[in-house]
Amino acid sequence: MNMRTMACGMTVVTLHEMVHHETMENEMPRVQRRKQVLLALVPLFSFIAMELSDEEQYAAFKDKVKRTVYFDNLTPQATDAVMKTALDQFGNVLSVQFIPNYIGPSKMPAAALVEMETEKQAMKIIEETEDFPFMISGMPRPVRAFPAEIEMYEDRPRKPGRTIQCQWLEEKDPDFAVAQQIKDLVKYQATEASFMLKQQLAEEERLHNKHGETLKANAKKLDLIEKVLTDGSARKLGTCYNIRLQEN
Amino acid sequence: MVEVDDVANLEFNWGKKRGVGGKRKEVQFYESFTYDGVDYNLYDSVYMVKEGEPEPYIGKLIKIWESGDKSKKVKVQWFFQPSEISRWLDDVSVLENEIFLATGEGVGLANVNPLEAIAGKCNVVCTSKDSRNHQPSEEELKLADYVFYRTFDVGSCTILDKMDDKVGGTEVRFVFNKKESEAACAVPERIPDGKDEKECAVACNAVEFNTLSTTVGQPESLLGEEVTASKAGTVKDELEMATDTKVKAEKRPQPANFHSDSEEKPSKKAKKDDVIKSSVDKSRKKLVERGSDVKTMPTAADVPAENTKSGNNVPIRQAKDKPSKQGKVDCPRKEKNINNIEKGPSNKEKLGNKTKGLSGGRPDVDNSKWFRQSPFEDRVEIAQKDGTILMLHNLDPEYVSGEVEDIIWHALKEHCSAKMVQRTKISTPHSGQAIVIFKTRDGTERAMTKLNEGCLMLPNGRPLVCSTPSTFPGKQSTFYGHLVIDNKTLGQREKKGAVSTSHCSQPNTIEYDMAMEWCLLQARSDSWWKRLYKKQGLELRRLKATFKSK
Numbered sequence: 157m158n159m160r161t162m163a164c165g166m167t168v169v170t171l172h173e174m175v176h177h178e179t180m181e182n183e184m185p186r187v188q189r190r191k192q193v194l195l196a197l198v199p200l201f202s203f204i205a206m207e208l209s210d211e212e213q214y215a216a217f218k219d220k221v222k223r224t225v226y227f228d229n230l231t232p233q234a235t236d237a238v239m240k241t242a243l244d245q246f247g248n249v250l251s252v253q254f255i256p257n258y259i260g261p262s263k264m265p266a267a268a269l270v271e272m273e274t275e276k277q278a279m280k281i282i283e284e285t286e287d288f289p290f291m292i293s294g295m296p297r298p299v300r301a302f303p304a305e306i307e308m309y310e311d312r313p314r315k316p317g318r319t320i321q322c323q324w325l326e327e328k329d330p331d332f333a334v335a336q337q338i339k340d341l342v343k344y345q346a347t348e349a350s351f352m353l354k355q356q357l358a359e360e361e362r363l364h365n366k367h368g369e370t371l372k373a374n375a376k377k378l379d380l381i382e383k384v385l386t387d388g389s390a391r392k393l394g395t396c397y398n399i400r401l402q403e404n
Numbered sequence: 405m406v407e408v409d410d411v412a413n414l415e416f417n418w419g420k421k422r423g424v425g426g427k428r429k430e431v432q433f434y435e436s437f438t439y440d441g442v443d444y445n446l447y448d449s450v451y452m453v454k455e456g457e458p459e460p461y462i463g464k465l466i467k468i469w470e471s472g473d474k475s476k477k478v479k480v481q482w483f484f485q486p487s488e489i490s491r492w493l494d495d496v497s498v499l500e501n502e503i504f505l506a507t508g509e510g511v512g513l514a515n516v517n518p519l520e521a522i523a524g525k526c527n528v529v530c531t532s533k534d535s536r537n538h539q540p541s542e543e544e545l546k547l548a549d550y551v552f553y554r555t556f557d558v559g560s561c562t563i564l565d566k567m568d569d570k571v572g573g574t575e576v577r578f579v580f581n582k583k584e585s586e587a588a589c590a591v592p593e594r595i596p597d598g599k600d601e602k603e604c605a606v607a608c609n610a611v612e613f614n615t616l617s618t619t620v621g622q623p624e625s626l627l628g629e630e631v632t633a634s635k636a637g638t639v640k641d642e643l644e645m646a647t648d649t650k651v652k653a654e655k656r657p658q659p660a661n662f663h664s665d666s667e668e669k670p671s672k673k674a675k676k677d678d679v680i681k682s683s684v685d686k687s688r689k690k691l692v693e694r695g696s697d698v699k700t701m702p703t704a705a706d707v708p709a710e711n712t713k714s715g716n717n718v719p720i721r722q723a724k725d726k727p728s729k730q731g732k733v734d735c736p737r738k739e740k741n742i743n744n745i746e747k748g749p750s751n752k753e754k755l756g757n758k759t760k761g762l763s764g765g766r767p768d769v770d771n772s773k774w775f776r777q778s779p780f781e782d783r784v785e786i787a788q789k790d791g792t793i794l795m796l797h798n799l800d801p802e803y804v805s806g807e808v809e810d811i812i813w814h815a816l817k818e819h820c821s822a823k824m825v826q827r828t829k830i831s832t833p834h835s836g837q838a839i840v841i842f843k844t845r846d847g848t849e850r851a852m853t854k855l856n857e858g859c860l861m862l863p864n865g866r867p868l869v870c871s872t873p874s875t876f877p878g879k880q881s882t883f884y885g886h887l888v889i890d891n892k893t894l895g896q897r898e899k900k901g902a903v904s905t906s907h908c909s910q911p912n913t914i915e916y917d918m919a920m921e922w923c924l925l926q927a928r929s930d931s932w933w934k935r936l937y938k939k940q941g942l943e944l945r946r947l948k949a950t951f952k953s954k
Contacts, residue, residue, distance in 0.1 A: 228829055229926065231883040255826045256781060258839055259795070259873065263882050267828050289919035291907055296918035297885025300829075300926060307801050307827035307836075314804050322815055325859040325867075330952040335859045335867040338947050342798045342835055342869045345940045349832055352936055356830075356929045357884070363925055364884035367918050371887055374914060 210316040217306075217313050223275045224304035225282060230266040233293045239270055242292045246284065247277030255308060260350075263357050269304050278303070296367065414440045414520075418470070430472035437468060437476075442525055443949070444468075447578045449528035449550075452480065452521050459485070462503060462526050462550065466514065466574055476519035481572055482506045483528065484556050492561045503528065503550045505579060507564065507572040508557035514572065528552060530581050534567060537580035542802065543864065544581075546833055547941060780823055787841040788875070792848045797869040799836035800862065801827065808838045811868070815860050818847045830933050834941055839873065865948045885922060 227239075234242075239252045250271040257264050272278045282301045284290065289298035306312055325332050384390045394400065419436030435446045444450065446468060451460035463480030470476050483503040486493060506513045529540045529548035545551065555564045555571055571579045787793040799808065808822035825837040842848040852870055854860075860868040910916060 226829070229885070229922075231886055233883075233886075255828060258784065258823075258825055259837065263884070265883060265885075289916065289923060291919070294883075294886030296887065296915045297922045298919050302829060305827060307824075307831075310805075310823070310826055312804050314806060315802060318802075318807075320803070320807055320811060321863055322811055322868075323861045324815065325861050331861075332859055334947065334950050334952070335861060338865070338944070339798070339859070339867050339869045341943060341947055342867075343871065345832065345835070345943070346797055346837075346871075348936065348940070349830075352932060353830065356932070359925060359929070360884040363921060364887075367885075367921070368887055370918070371914070 210314070213313050214316050217309075220271060221304050221306055221309070223273065223278045224269050224271045225278045226267065226269055226302045226304045226308055227292075227299050228265060228267040228302075229297060229299045230268060231293050231297075232266055234266065234268070238293050239268060243270060243272075243281060246272070246281045248273040253310075255310075260353060261357060263361075264353075269308060297364075416440075416476075419443070419445075425469070428472070431469050433467070433469045435468065437519070439519065439522060442946075444522070444525065447574075449483070449526045450480070451523040451526045452517060453523040454521075460523050462528065463514075464505070464528075464574070464579075466578075467516075468519070477516055478519045478522065479514055479516045481514040481574055482512060483550070483552065484512075489556055489561075489563075492556075492563065496563055499551060501548070501550045502554075503552045504554055504556040504563065505552055505571055506558050507555040507567075508559035509572075510559040512558040526550065530579065532567065532580065534580065536577065538582060540581055543800065547945075783821075783841055784839065788873075791845050792842045793873060794840045794842070794848060794852060795871045795873040796822075796838040796840055797835050797871065798862075798866050799824070799838055799868070800864065800866065801831075801833065801836035803836055803838075805838070808840065811860075811862070812840060812851070815868075816851050816854060818851055819843055820847075829930075832937055832940065834937065834944055835869075865951055 236252045240249045243249050250273055253269045253271075255267040255269065257266070270281075272281070282303060285299065285301040289296075290301075291297070292299050325335055415438065417438040418434050419438065420434065422433035422435050425431040425433060437444055444465065446465055449462060449464050452463055453460050462483040462485075464483070465478050466481050467479035468477075483505055485503055486498040489504065527547060527549045529544055529551050530537055530553060531540065531545070531551045532553040533539075540548070553565075555567060556562070557564055558572075567576050567579060569576050784793065796808065803811075803824060805822045805824050808824060809820060812818055812820050812822065820840045820842045822838050822840045825831070825839065831837075840851075842851065852872070855868055855870040862868055
């Protein structure tokens with residue numbers, strides 16, 4: 157057993173070096189990267205290395221999830237760099253990963269996972285954004301922060317020890333009809349959800365437009381006040397109504 | 405709000421009978437019933453509405469009966485929200501959706517209420533690490549409305565971590581989660597009408613409680629034996645006996661007011677009102693109102709009409725009599741089943757016969773894996789043009805992309821590359837989705853036909869659903885909510901606050917007001933989603949419950 161493990165380990169190292177020379181885009185620390193390669197090799201040396209590395213990797217991944225913050229309501233203008241600068245004040249940002257939107261409409265705000273150095277920093281961000289509207293790359297729509305969840309990750313490892321069983325139901329099976337009903341229901345519910353999303357986006361658009369108007373009106377008001385003050389009509393009116401206007 | 409008259413019109417059917425009680429045997433006990441389209445079993449957790457209370461109470465059905473005057477009654481053992489017992493919580497930390505089961509003796513343990521006060525089922529999962537508790541799966545935990553693992557002693561007003569063989573008179577195994585094998589037949593077969601209610605009480609009482617591994621059938625067989633031994637005494641006596649063995653070691657018999665319960669004592673509001681005010685801290689509203697008030701503002705009225713169906717757990721009817729969470733503590737009795745989670749029958753046994761475990765792994769002919777592949781986004785675009793792409797629904801959200809590829813390989817013998825759609829805050833918790841790119845168009849069509857016409861069952865009663873995706877969104881185009889100030893005056897003013905690309909807004913600006921409006925909208929849409937998914941979860945669970953096999 158020991159011998160085999162060793163032999164296996166050695167192969168991994170050589171292969172690891174091979175792969176290492178290729179450019180890999182992920183920013184995982186070295187140790188973890190090595191584990192990934194090891195995982196890819198698992199089919200070759202199935203029973204030995206698997207259990208240990210799986211468990212380990214999963215535990216490490218869970219830790220990472222704990223110190224990660226999920227952000228949504230993000231503008232497309234928010235890039236890696238923007239996120240990093242914005243969150244620097246709370247601690248050390250280790251990585252930023254945007255969640256790609258494959259199925260929603262293109263008007264959907266972006267979402268991202270920001271990994272902090274410690275869990276404490278992550279909690280701090282979440283509390284802070286809950287207490288104050290926090291804006292990144294624009295105003296007035298604030299971003300929102302939540303604790304990250306495992307399913308938000310693209311590159312999450314398999315849960316150790318899970319086996320999936322699947323089975324084709326035969327048409328004469330008494331459950332076949334029920335299963336078909338469930339399938340229809342699932343489809344229907346997906347439609348419901350996308351309808352809801354549309355409604356939400358419509359609401360957001362409405363609020364956006366409303367705020368545009370408010371802002372314009374305010375700008376107009378300020379312009380008017382300034383004009384009145386500068387061209388002397390305010391003073392004129394003041395004397396007219398016997399009110400003393402203070403200069404400031 | 406639905407008025408009293410309407411309540412009477414709601415669909416109602418009795419389920420399985422248990423036995424009769426009362427002096428003239430005019431009280432009929434039941435172990436299940438259907439009310440307003442929902443099946444309730446003994447030991448289910450339910451919401452109970454009380455007029456004037458913003459939040460429904462949560463309780464466990466421990467007795468169901470119809471009394472002589474045809475009024476339907478349930479006895480519920482209460483769960484406490486942390487806010488209700490905050491006075492005694494001190495610095496005990498509480499989970500977000502944690503509740504506490506009432507135990508001990510005294511006011512607030514359990515009450516008799518009209519059955520019509522039930523507002524809906526509540527999915528309460530027991531997370532106790534106790535070895536007798538069937539540990540809930542992560543999926544079950546996610547679906548849970550509430551969890552509990554501690555109890556609150558209404559007598560001594562203390563939080564207890566451990567559960568003895570009885571909790572407030574209810575056998576502990578009915579408090580814990582059902583085992584999956586029990587889930588299908590939640591309520592054990594009972595000896596029909598001829599046998600008396602008392603027998604069961606005695607039988608249970610006499611049986612040394614065996615841990616959860618006792619099969620469902622067992623109590624029944626025991627029942628037969630014990631009955632003979634217990635011919636003595638009236639129902640009342642035996643019930644008293646049953647009462648004796650309380651959670652707390654003190655074997656002080658309690659006046660069994662069982663008869664009065666079932667015969668003439670409808671829950672009297674007068675009683676409860678003064679008692680509970682003193683015993684239970686009614687600071688329900690004092691819930692965690694963190695952050696800006698705005699965030700807590702969404703109300704039912706904000707929710708679009710299509711969501712306000714009764715599927716939600718939000719109570720929408722008012723019953724004739726309101727449940728009383730206080731007042732007299734009735735004599736607890738024990739029954740024999742646990743029914744916390746409404747669950748579809750598990751498919752395990754069946755699957756065992758003719759399923760394929762996927763652990764074997766699929767042959768990795770796809771050597772290209774050793775090289776870098778073009779980004780998935782680009783591949784999606786190409787696949788869309790080629791028609792080699794499918795969306796899968798109803799996967800377990802926990803699956804990873806590799807597992808989806810395994811499933812496709814084992815079930816369809818097609819190679820593909822899959823990607824689980826990453827969860828966001830608005831993704832459904834019920835159905836995991838994946839994008840699958842096949843090698844060929846033919847293969848895609850074959851897979852689609854097979855999945856649509858056939859039925860591929862995944863664990864936990866999930867048939868796999870596939871669909872052709874609508875066009876993928878591509879790059880994010882517009883973003884609502886960010887405004888540019890092109891006015892000089894205003895611009896300068898606002899800019900004083902906004903120094904860098906990111907900032908927290910201060911409460912005296914227009915910007916802050918607008919931000920608050922956004923927070924409000926965000927909170928509102930949150931509540932829409934929550935309601936939608938709750939409703940959908942309920943629909944799914946109901947349908948899954950109709951699976952015939954286990």
